[in-house]
Amino acid sequence: MKVVFFGDVVGETGREVLREAIPKIKSLYQPDFIIANGENAAGGNGITPKITYEFLRLGIDVITLGDHAWDQKEIVSFIQDEPRLLRPINYPPETPGEGYIIVKGNGKKLAVLCAIGRTFMIPQTDNPFLISKKIITELHKETPCIFVDFHAEATSEKIAFGRFLDGSVSAVVGTHTHVQTADETIFPGGTAYITDVGFCGAHDSVIGREIGPIIYRYTTLLPTKFVLATNNPKANGIFVEIEEQSGKALKIERIQLSFNLS
Amino acid sequence: MKVVFFGDVVGETGREVLREAIPKIKSLYQPDFIIANGENAAGGNGITPKITYEFLRLGIDVITLGDHAWDQKEIVSFIQDEPRLLRPINYPPETPGEGYIIVKGNGKKLAVLCAIGRTFMIPQTDNPFLISKKIITELHKETPCIFVDFHAEATSEKIAFGRFLDGSVSAVVGTHTHVQTADETIFPGGTAYITDVGFCGAHDSVIGREIGPIIYRYTTLLPTKFVLATNNPKANGIFVEIEEQSGKALKIERIQLSFNLS
Amino acid sequence: MKVVFFGDVVGETGREVLREAIPKIKSLYQPDFIIANGENAAGGNGITPKITYEFLRLGIDVITLGDHAWDQKEIVSFIQDEPRLLRPINYPPETPGEGYIIVKGNGKKLAVLCAIGRTFMIPQTDNPFLISKKIITELHKETPCIFVDFHAEATSEKIAFGRFLDGSVSAVVGTHTHVQTADETIFPGGTAYITDVGFCGAHDSVIGREIGPIIYRYTTLLPTKFVLATNNPKANGIFVEIEEQSGKALKIERIQLSFNLS
Amino acid sequence: MKVVFFGDVVGETGREVLREAIPKIKSLYQPDFIIANGENAAGGNGITPKITYEFLRLGIDVITLGDHAWDQKEIVSFIQDEPRLLRPINYPPETPGEGYIIVKGNGKKLAVLCAIGRTFMIPQTDNPFLISKKIITELHKETPCIFVDFHAEATSEKIAFGRFLDGSVSAVVGTHTHVQTADETIFPGGTAYITDVGFCGAHDSVIGREIGPIIYRYTTLLPTKFVLATNNPKANGIFVEIEEQSGKALKIERIQLSFNLS
Ligand SMILES: [Fe+2]
Ligand SMILES: [Fe+2]
Ligand SMILES: [Fe+2]
Ligand SMILES: [Fe+2]
Ligand SMILES: [Fe+2]
Ligand SMILES: [Fe+2]
Ligand SMILES: [Fe+2]
Ligand SMILES: [Fe+2]
Numbered sequence A, B, C, D: 001m002k003v004v005f006f007g008d009v010v011g012e013t014g015r016e017v018l019r020e021a022i023p024k025i026k027s028l029y030q031p032d033f034i035i036a037n038g039e040n041a042a043g044g045n046g047i048t049p050k051i052t053y054e055f056l057r058l059g060i061d062v063i064t065l066g067d068h069a070w071d072q073k074e075i076v077s078f079i080q081d082e083p084r085l086l087r088p089i090n091y092p093p094e095t096p097g098e099g100y101i102i103v104k105g106n107g108k109k110l111a112v113l114c115a116i117g118r119t120f121m122i123p124q125t126d127n128p129f130l131i132s133k134k135i136i137t138e139l140h141k142e143t144p145c146i147f148v149d150f151h152a153e154a155t156s157e158k159i160a161f162g163r164f165l166d167g168s169v170s171a172v173v174g175t176h177t178h179v180q181t182a183d184e185t186i187f188p189g190g191t192a193y194i195t196d197v198g199f200c201g202a203h204d205s206v207i208g209r210e211i212g213p214i215i216y217r218y219t220t221l222l223p224t225k226f227v228l229a230t231n232n233p234k235a236n237g238i239f240v241e242i243e244e245q246s247g248k249a250l251k252i253e254r255i256q257l258s259f260n261l262s
Helices: A011-029 A049-057 A128-139 A155-165 A211-220 B011-029 B049-057 B128-139 B155-165 B211-220 C011-029 C049-057 C128-139 C155-165 C211-220 D011-029 D049-058 D128-139 D155-165 D211-220
Strands: A002-006 A033-037 A062-064 A100-105 A108-116 A146-151 A171-175 A192-194 A199-202 A233-242 A249-258 B002-006 B033-037 B062-064 B100-105 B108-116 B146-151 B171-175 B192-194 B199-202 B233-242 B249-258 C002-006 C033-037 C062-064 C100-105 C108-116 C146-151 C171-175 C192-194 C199-202 C233-242 C249-258 D002-006 D033-037 D062-064 D100-105 D108-116 D146-151 D171-175 D192-194 D199-202 D233-242 D249-258
Touching: A002 A011, A002 A146, A002 A171, A011 A033, A011 A049, A011 A199, A011 A233, A011 A249, A033 A108, A033 A146, A049 A062, A062 A108, A100 A128, A108 A128, A128 A146, A128 A155, A128 B211, A146 A155, A155 A171, A155 B211, A171 A233, A192 A233, A192 A249, A211 B128, A211 B155, B002 B011, B002 B146, B002 B171, B011 B033, B011 B049, B011 B199, B011 B233, B011 B249, B033 B108, B033 B146, B049 B062, B062 B108, B100 B128, B108 B128, B128 B146, B128 B155, B146 B155, B155 B171, B171 B233, B192 B233, B192 B249, C002 C011, C002 C146, C002 C171, C011 C033, C011 C049, C011 C199, C011 C233, C011 C249, C033 C108, C033 C146, C049 C062, C062 C108, C100 C128, C108 C128, C128 C146, C128 C155, C128 D211, C146 C155, C155 C171, C155 D211, C171 C233, C192 C233, C192 C249, C211 D128, C211 D155, D002 D011, D002 D146, D002 D171, D011 D033, D011 D049, D011 D199, D011 D233, D011 D249, D033 D108, D033 D146, D049 D062, D062 D108, D100 D128, D108 D128, D128 D146, D128 D155, D146 D155, D155 D171, D171 D233, D192 D233, D192 D249
Parallel strands: A002 A033, A033 A062, A108 A146, A146 A171, A171 A192, B002 B033, B033 B062, B108 B146, B146 B171, B171 B192, C002 C033, C033 C062, C108 C146, C146 C171, C171 C192, D002 D033, D033 D062, D108 D146, D146 D171, D171 D192
Antiparallel strands: A002 A233, A100 A108, A199 A233, A233 A249, B002 B233, B100 B108, B199 B233, B233 B249, C002 C233, C100 C108, C199 C233, C233 C249, D002 D233, D100 D108, D199 D233, D233 D249
């Protein structure tokens, strides 16, 4: 089974990048499933129902979210009706939405789970290790192929989480820092891992935003309006090949595609 | 001018890796200067005078530090006598040690500066942007070739810092997260940049430490003794080529070397 | 029912203060139950089995803990055998120890619960609001008289927690900041509340520690050995009177006692 | 010399409270100078030029600010023209506005200084200890009577700061947590001190805001619109009497006034 995952899609440029990238990765990788983190799709802040449908129409099977999940208020009710839009699983049980889904296609079955870290993160969520493990044990009854987006800041928490799940899921890929790391590997238990996939959007930027206002803030500490950047559009993603019977990863490959939008 | 920089050297395994890596990179890159971040060289916590000399004997020209700078108490007085050991420049003015040095060799002159970030970092240091800029303006009177280690956690702060110094230094390389990033580039102003160089030490680990105790802590929140890992020793570094007259970067290349120590 | 609660007992001076304070408050308040937060009783860091017994012999009925709960390693196994020593309830379910107890005396029954906040706190615990509420609903089957120690930093989280439990417990008293607040009150639902009870120990200090090393750290950022202070011993506590049938608070009164130990 | 200082004035209710409180404290304390922290005066977020003038007309001599200093954008330019409006002194040197002022009245001279802490605080400011000390040494050439507002979260940082300045200023009063502490004292060097003065505004609230939305956020982690509360208006302040020749504090007294606005 072949899966492509795109890192945080940032704003309109990120969405344009996605439109260009999807046909390209389809021909390059023939993915059975495509997943994207959509937490910054709406102008950098969350996702709307409209953009959710745009993603789904493009061929994305599952959309994961992170600390920006709820930036657009309509999502709080919408997420209850759209199971392909996942919020991190370790929010309070009462919080709307789900943190996992099983998708089917080409006669294959993939579980996708989204969790969020706690070190240096603002939302005060519950233990991602224990909660994910519990659900994953359940998911194993349905399929050994499980793909996990761990949206977190600290490298130590992300690696620990990946190692913790090694052998019980097919892949743990990190998101949130918007910078792709060069540590993609397959752990001894068969779990593909990368600390961060990176992001889709304008790369002449500070993680997707215009450089000037960010520097202004760091040097004056005065408030500024953050504006999304548009130059140097790139798609950052990861390709994972999974052995269907066992759920073990066979291959992990970093994706960096540049585009000339105009 | 050719410079090789090694990311955080972690413990004895990291130092062994360095011993193996230096002859190898000398033959591969013919560096004029070698720099290494030594903040975790002494069992993961800081550096000792003895290890400092060990580094210098191996051919390292300058050692940078970070938030672990002062873990070994003897360093507080030792650093005043050893100008090749740099603590981050944005500590209080009264703090012992210096945050920059100009080194000479092969008829060449390189300034090295070390600063530390503030987002998600424990030491409450002063503004790295403003303080670094001021010193760099001074250093330009001596040489246009300036190499900066920015020891920081948040990708946004690191990229903003690199962009802020773009055009006024030859390279800004990040350290601290112990995970090499795949975003090495030369910014438009001629500054080579990477968000994190990674670390030198055992990579079957959580950023250099044994996996088991870290997972134990994340799942129980109970205290544990962190032990350094020894498996899968790797050197993470970066190679930068600089045009001497202008100080502009000509090339940046990631280094990942694996070793079989035994 | 009359209850006296002592804020964080810090080190040997704190324990001496307690020895002096208990007979005094017994004659002043005739408490049915005495509770103390013991998270700093052992030299500032956690509590030992020996000190636990010392507390119990002094007439303390229940000892609550906080982020320093596990500083002394022996406590991890000891806490499973000593139900009167409570660790915060919102640690992972597998963590040893319990976060509540029902104590009896003078024909009365009091439930004591200990929870820990998350804002600005190091241990990454689970939601204190939801977990406490669930247990409190259970405890109501046994007694309406419930006394809660909420060990937390941020005033907003503490007040929100108190207001959240207003009407379902007899008292919510804050600990952890070591500074007594002047906002003791009874909320409309009948819950006695104070943001922080303060601490028992040497008050010519920075929250129990010698002033000099702390200032040295703030001005140099260099490591220092923190030493416990001994001057100006004071006991900070709170007195709450509860109507037994309803569990409603009738009275809340701040306690500040000075001692001349020598 | 007699000085009254009011803690963070929150929104319209806070301003109404101030209107009622000022005549009352004038008759009770005959203050030579009145100071108020205005960082939450404009609907909870910062202060406007209009509200600044409103404060000055009420008889407030100096307005201090904190982390909310810049919430209202017009303040960035306005503060340069209004020296009685102070932003924390440890912002970058280039940041508009000043962090101290000397005011005169009744033949008396008082210096007022405003600094901001760093522990658990969002703005990444420079070292408040070292910067304040330097300015205070200068201010001593003008007057020994110096009143300091230290806007900070952590009790340890606040007490350390007060102890650090003990003997060189007349008073250090804390703000920011919006909860008045019961630790007012005069330190051995003659500096009056309190960890937090509290706030002026609606006290049936979570630090000035409506309780419901705050609890909703803590239990669901979903975004909510914070609304200012209006019930139980109170003024929290502090009265300090200073010996003019020496600048030593003679007296410190907590102020809590309740009002029935309607
Ligand atoms: Fe993101
Ligand atoms: Fe994120
Ligand atoms: Fe490090
Ligand atoms: Fe570090
Ligand atoms: Fe604590
Ligand atoms: Fe404590
Ligand atoms: Fe405030
Ligand atoms: Fe504030």
